[in-house]
Amino acid sequence: MTSEAAITFNQVHMAFSGHTILRELQFNIDKGAFVGVIGPNGAGKTTLIRLILGLIRPSSGTVHVFGSPVRRGKRQIGYVPQSFVADPDMPLRARDLVGLGLDGERWGFAFPNHARQQRIQDMLDRVGATRYADEPVGTLSGGERQRLLIAQALLTHPKILLLDEPLSNLDIHSGHEIIQLVAEIAHDSHVTVMFVAHDMNPLLGVMDQVLYLAQGRAVVGSVDEVILPEVLTELYGQPVEVLRINGRILVFASGEMVPLTHSESIAHGHALA
Amino acid sequence: MTNLWQHIFEPGLFTYPFLIHAWISASAVAIISPLIGFFVNLRGESFVAHAVPRGAFAGAAAAFLVGANSILGLSVFALAMALSMGFMRRHSQNGVITALTLVMALGLGDLFLTIGNTYAPEVFALLFGQLLGVSASETMAITVLSVVLVIVVGIVFRPLLLSSTVPEFAAARGVSLTAMNLTFAVLVALDASLTVPVVGALLAFSLMIGPAAAGGYLAKSPWGAMGYAIAVALGSVWIAIIIGYDTSLPIGFLVASLSLVAYVVARLIHMARKTRRFKRYVSPL
Ligand SMILES: Nc1ncnc2c1ncn2[C@@H]1O[C@H](COP(=O)(O)OP(=O)(O)O)[C@@H](O)[C@H]1O
Ligand SMILES: [Mg+2]
Numbered sequence: 001m002t003s004e005a006a007i008t009f010n011q012v013h014m015a016f017s018g019h020t021i022l023r024e025l026q027f028n029i030d031k032g033a034f035v036g037v038i039g040p041n042g043a044g045k046t047t048l049i050r051l052i053l054g055l056i057r058p059s060s061g062t063v064h065v066f067g068s069p070v071r072r073g074k075r076q077i078g079y080v081p082q083s084f085v086a087d088p089d090m091p092l093r094a095r096d097l098v099g100l101g102l103d104g105e106r107w108g109f110a111f112p113n114h115a116r117q118q119r120i121q122d123m124l125d126r127v128g129a130t131r132y133a134d135e136p137v138g139t140l141s142g143g144e145r146q147r148l149l150i151a152q153a154l155l156t157h158p159k160i161l162l163l164d165e166p167l168s169n170l171d172i173h174s175g176h177e178i179i180q181l182v183a184e185i186a187h188d189s190h191v192t193v194m195f196v197a198h199d200m201n202p203l204l205g206v207m208d209q210v211l212y213l214a215q216g217r218a219v220v221g222s223v224d225e226v227i228l229p230e231v232l233t234e235l236y237g238q239p240v241e242v243l244r245i246n247g248r249i250l251v252f253a254s255g256e257m258v259p260l261t262h263s264e265s266i267a268h269g270h271a272l273a
Numbered sequence: 274m275t276n277l278w279q280h281i282f283e284p285g286l287f288t289y290p291f292l293i294h295a296w297i298s299a300s301a302v303a304i305i306s307p308l309i310g311f312f313v314n315l316r317g318e319s320f321v322a323h324a325v326p327r328g329a330f331a332g333a334a335a336a337f338l339v340g341a342n343s344i345l346g347l348s349v350f351a352l353a354m355a356l357s358m359g360f361m362r363r364h365s366q367n368g369v370i371t372a373l374t375l376v377m378a379l380g381l382g383d384l385f386l387t388i389g390n391t392y393a394p395e396v397f398a399l400l401f402g403q404l405l406g407v408s409a410s411e412t413m414a415i416t417v418l419s420v421v422l423v424i425v426v427g428i429v430f431r432p433l434l435l436s437s438t439v440p441e442f443a444a445a446r447g448v449s450l451t452a453m454n455l456t457f458a459v460l461v462a463l464d465a466s467l468t469v470p471v472v473g474a475l476l477a478f479s480l481m482i483g484p485a486a487a488g489g490y491l492a493k494s495p496w497g498a499m500g501y502a503i504a505v506a507l508g509s510v511w512i513a514i515i516i517g518y519d520t521s522l523p524i525g526f527l528v529a530s531l532s533l534v535a536y537v538v539a540r541l542i543h544m545a546r547k548t549r550r551f552k553r554y555v556s557p558l
Contacts, residue, residue, distance in 0.1 A: 073447020091498035
């Protein structure tokens with residue numbers, strides 16, 4: 001069982017200065033699974049990612065990656081942060097940024113050599129960033145930056161890819177492209193993916209499992225197992241209704257009009273029309 | 274023609290000891306400052322480059338007061354300034370505190386100089402630089418420290434670049450952000466203590482930020498930007514020494530003006546390129 005798991009949470013409890021954020025987390029993430037990590041703002045999604053990266057230690061319980069306790073700086077985990085700040089005049093090209101994913105944590109500087117350039121170029125091609133490979137990163141759009149961060153994270157050929165809200169600054173179309181890209185790479189290279197999002201709908205077609213976070217607790221399973229009124233009512237600790245319309249899923253607190261996990265289109269009234 | 278040549282390169286320009294000191298220390302500073310300035314710009318922390326030389330000024334004033342080595346005084350106070358700037362940035366969003374610290378540093382410097390009955394020319398030198406008055410031992414100290422700083426920048430180059438651009442990714446890769454912030458503060462502080470004797474506390478900013486910013490406009494890659502920045506800085510100090518020696522205009526003023534000119538020119542070139550690219554974009558014919 002454990003040998004099949006990429007990530008294992010065992011009775012993980014996380015509190016910041018006495019304030020509990022995550023409690024009794026107990027689950028396995030299968031190797032090669034595409035997992036959507038869904039939950040409202042402040043649910044602890046980023047905290048969960050930071051636990052897997054070993055950037056913070058659980059208050060109690062253990063987190064294992066491929067059977068061994070987490071350690072900071074493992075190159076087998078690729079991490080895609082939300083975005084980065086760069087002004088348009090910053091002298092850093094797309095390929096410079098991506099290249100830092102190869103060995104940016106090492107001392108000294110990297111002497112350019114053909115093999116190195118080729119690896120970076122291949123990755124730029126892989127994520128579809130060839131066209132703007134030599135442009136300053138500060139001049140690129142949100143979707144283009146996201147591709148670069150993905151390329152940067154993939155350069156070490158990680159077996160796990162953690163993406164923290166990669167869709168948050170993107171329009172629906174580029175968001176869709178990013179999801180397709182990640183799904184494709186995950187499938188081709190057998191990468192286990194944890195994809196954080198506050199709305200599950202864009203991920204419905206690609207995710208194998210959903211990890212639903214609310215009230216500091218988590219349920220993990222397929223969408224059909226987890227996104228059910230009784231499961232979510234139990235998780236939220238209040239009556240919850242699940243609506244399926246045109247292949248979209250909306251989760252409401254009973255009697256309320258605003259969905260619990262924010263969805264772009266419902267917020268603007270489209271789904272209700 | 275030879276006449277004009279002799280007029281520009283006046284006798285003694287390369288032979289008088291005080292001028293040799295000036296050439297050496299100015300070149301050392303013009304190589305290290307843009308390298309540090311590159312990271313200052315990358316991190317968007319140009320206020321540090323404003324603040325730290327003022328801390329260095331107070332340090333040099335304190336050194337005069339107690340009769341200590343002025344480079345030592347500069348370094349200690351610059352370091353204190355850089356560390357407190359970093360601390361304040363992380364723990365308060367209050368720009369007023371930062372501004373008050375700046376004023377405080379200048380005030381303290383003034384106080385030390387007044388108590389110590391320091392001569393006005395020395396005060397003037399600290400504020401505006403006294404390149405032609407740099408001593409042999411100061412030249413030695415500046416050169417050695419510059420070499421050390423260049424080596425340190427070489428060693429921390431990649432992790433500092435990574436943590437300055439994508440900090441969360443750097444942390445996930447095992448880079449200690451605290452260590453990098455600290456390293457950055459120390460680099461800025463030591464660089465300021467080298468730059469203050471050359472161009473002074475008020476103008477040190479111009480040599481740290483000006484050439485680096487110009488480099489950022491002229492090149493797209495870090496290496497290109499640093500190369501241009503060093504070229505601009507070296508050009509500024511060299512021309513400043515020559516003009517300053519010929520005309521006895523203050524060298525600090527000349528360095529500041531020349532790097533400002535270089536910055537403006539670089540920016541114009543950058544704008545021209547952008548416009549051209551934009552035109553190509555809208556009319557593909
Ligand atoms: N280092 C920290 N110290 C204190 N509180 C924190 C820290 N990190 C996160 N939190 C708190 O934990 C909660 C969950 O945060 P986060 O994991 O960022 O949520 P999400 O990513 O789901 O929006 C928030 O209330 C946040 O304020
Ligand atoms: Mg988050």
